Amino acid sequence: MREAVDEFAAYLAQVRNRSAHTVRAYVTDVVSLLDHAVRAGGRSPADLDLAVVRSWLARQRMTGAARSTLARRAAAARTFSAWAHRGGLLPADVAAPLASPRAHRKLPTVLRADQAAALLATADPTTTDPTTTDPTTTDPATTDPTTTGEHATTGEHATTGERAGGEPTGGRMGTPPNVGPAAGGDDAVRLRDVLLLELLYATGVRVSEACGLDVADVDPGRRLLRVLGKGGRERTVPYGVPAQRALDAWLRHGRPSLAGPRSRDALLLGARGGRLNATTARRIVSGYAAAAGLPKVSPHGLRHSAATHLLEGGADLRAVQELLGHSSLASTQIYTHVSVERLRAAYRQAHPRA
Incomplete structure (x- = not known):
């Protein structure tokens, strides 16, 4: 057997x-x-x-x-x-008549738009100023970020404040480091964290897809990502100006500080120079969410949030399907239910006859 x-x-x-x-x-x-x-x-x-x-x-x-x-x-x-x-191992397809139990379909938990903005601002406080165009200009007097207190089991430290040598830093998480052309390991990790959060929310990609990106998969001129999704299906995903600023800062000042022989062509790197792994990415997201005072948030929660906010903003369901890489429209339709639930909640709260 x-x-x-x-x-x-x-x-x-x-x-x-x-x-x-x-x-x-x-x-x-x-x-x-x-x-x-x-x-x-x-x-x-x-x-x-x-x-x-x-x-x-x-x-x-x-x-x-x-x-x-x-x-x-x-x-x-x-x-x-x-x-x-x-293959001839069974005389008949014995399990073909087997019926699957219908799973309870729960509505995904999503952030409000202001909560998503708060999460991104915790990683990069310059995002709170709409006139800021360079996320690398921060207050030199600020302190180092701290860790989330957790370590990945795959060799990369799963913190929001990692040292290039692998040790966690001290200080208060949510405080931006001094970032510039001579950025050290701590500052480079912060730039990576900002890019990770921006990409997850701006594009709705899965965490495995984000970690699997290579530098060549980014088209900064047209602000597009080439993403390899489930089943080896490739799709093109657009991203916005904030994500582009985070990408520029990471490629100029962050990635060169962490890059080493293990980096190869990976876009997002761990503190030791290898490709960022999904476990570390999940802990980064949850760490910044906790620092922002938000409910527990995962990378998939940011994917749910991106899809819901797109639909609430008037995006076509088919376009959201293509953006998320769903093979079936039924997988995307759940986000319409999320929007309806929010509409009902607003109605109950505001309408005198609700």
Whole structure:
């Protein structure tokens, strides 16, 4: 059975072009399914049948698995069954009739526009002044930023104030460092943080997409990003003037301070010069949100916020779909519900007959 699992993983990654996260999740589910089949008396994948799959899902439900988790595990079982049948490992596609439980679809939590502005201003206080055009001009008397108090497990420090050597800095987070052409590691990290937040909110890209950007993926003349999304699908995403200012400051004064042999062509770098990883990026966002006094915010929360604010500003739903890289319009339509909920809340608060 181990050989079948390995071949299935290769199929998902090489033929279906699934992300590493999807491959890992599906393989974990299939291993659990086959282990359940062995306990039921099975000797090989050919002994798998619909009753075994259903009993496996029933057991998952009894142990408290969420409906969304059950839906994913059912999808993994169907995918494995279809693949095994085509490859001759199963006499029939036994999981084809399997129905997935409908997951409860929760409305995403989004920031208000003023909260998003407060988050960006915490990272770069110059954004509070609309006349400011160079985010590298800050008060020389200010102190260093601090860390979020967390470290990434992948070797890069997940802080808003990192030293190039890897040690966290002291001081009060939210206070801008002295940034200029001779910027040190602390200042370079702050410039990177500003760019990360600006890109996540300005473009609505996924955190993995932002971390995967190379310098060559940026077209500053037209203010466009070339993004490689899920399934290897490439799309072009525009960004605005504030993000361009943050990008210029990072490329001029930040990236050269952190760049090293490990940097290669990566746009966003960690404190030790390697490509910024998603775990660190998530902690950066949550750290600045806490410093701004906002509710818990993740990079995906900024993606939700960007989409909602676009729709509230009159953007076409299809345009937002293209911007986010959704393969189905149904995935984008949830943001229309968010806008309606906000409209209802405003109505209840303001209308005398609400």
